[in-house]
Amino acid sequence: MRKPSATQLGVDLDALDWRRSETPEGGIEVAFTGEWTLLRTADEPGALVSVFDEREWACFLDGAKKGEFDRVAE
Numbered sequence: 866m867r868k869p870s871a872t873q874l875g876v877d878l879d880a881l882d883w884r885r886s887e888t889p890e891g892g893i894e895v896a897f898t899g900e901w902t903l904l905r906t907a908d909e910p911g912a913l914v915s916v917f918d919e920r921e922w923a924c925f926l927d928g929a930k931k932g933e934f935d936r937v938a939e
Contacts, residue, residue, distance in 0.1 A: 871903055871914035
């Protein structure tokens with residue numbers, strides 16, 4: 866099965882409970898829709914929404930905890 870886009874999920878993105886990161890600039894928002902996790906840029910809610918399955922989300926969180934994305938923020 867191919868992973869769906871946010872549009873293909875058929876959910877109202879505006880109605881989701883988006884959780885915002887605590888960084889003042891360049892923050893992200895995350896919403897959970899059952900088996901899918903959605904990620905978007907906090908300052909551009911109408912822009913691209915990335916879709917992660919459970920395994921991808923776990924890998925993303927693991928990398929973030931290990932500092933793998935710290936250089937991106939510099």
